[in-house]
Amino acid sequence: RKLGDGPSHIVFESMHEGTTDVHDREPYLTKTTDGKLLKSSTIFIRNDEGKPVGILGINFDITLMKAFERSLDAFTGTGGTGYTEPEPITKNIGDLLEDLLHECEQFVGKPAALMTKDERIRAIGYLDRRGAFLISKSSERACEFFGISKYSFYSYLNEAKAAADDK
Template sequence: MDATQIDFYSRLAHAIAVQFGSNCEVVIHDLEMTDPGRSIVAIENGHVTGRTVGAGPSHVVLEAVKAGRLHKLDDRLAYLTKTDDGRILRSSTVFIRDEDGTPIGILSINYDITLISAAADTLSALTGIGPNDDPTGDPEPIVKNVADLLDDLIEQSVALVGKPAALMNKEERVRAISYLNDTGAFLITKSGPKVCKYFGISKYTLYSYLDEAKSSDES
């Protein structure tokens, strides 16, 4: 994004944060940054997730950078996320687009509903009624840096396969590597060596698995 766009969305983020108070974090990501690990160009109430300007991206940011012009990206509204200290947030992600419709930035809102959720649970326990479990599943984690994000993506790839890396066969490793590629894990600096070490493979084997996963996707 250019300086004028960053200025406008920074002021918009400030206005939203002032409107809804200190529990409302508003983040502006620049998807055109050369280093996706430093995508945050403006943030209000960063204490909610512990992030600052220049901090690392979320899963949504990596997916957006990975997708580029190849896929249509939709805004995501009112979904649950969680911080590394266990607080629950109600989040919305809106893509900022250029004249061609290509995502160039993200406006993200994260509202801390931990106390509200606790109050709802207390009322439910006292009255015997309350909302059903969240149908969307577990909240997505919000990480503070790219190292934590890569670790989380690796854990998700292992969970997808359903067995430890040491017990995976070739087909299962390809599936895990394909998931990491699809989620943008290899956009993270020095991710390749870490993935190779985790799965016990060489860099040449990694490239081979990536080619195999790409061929499978195309077919």
């Protein structure tokens, strides 16, 4: 854009709000006719009575930066897997089980000691889906973690599997 070019849609919308109630516009995106992407800001210049008499428009071409951002995201992204947190690398299988136990607390949203029966069933189902019970003696550690008996553990595991089958 150059000096004297017409205003953007944002300016017209602002002017429509009323001459005394127009507000400066924080950065917003605009696109030129030749396809350049701009980060734009609009600042209204006012006379002594507060009436807008001019506009200062600041436009910054971010086309290359956005292209770079997309390239960088394609390189570093996880392809829409839904994982937003880095997966911890554990040194031994016991640490992996402990990580999974703490993950299930985050999944349910409360510590194991405060979970209701239904929440424990959800947590145990989560652990089962994550493969926690493929680890030797993991059921014993889960019983200890949740403060339940082996009988309750297997009952909860069966309920979690049945609920998963119903879906």
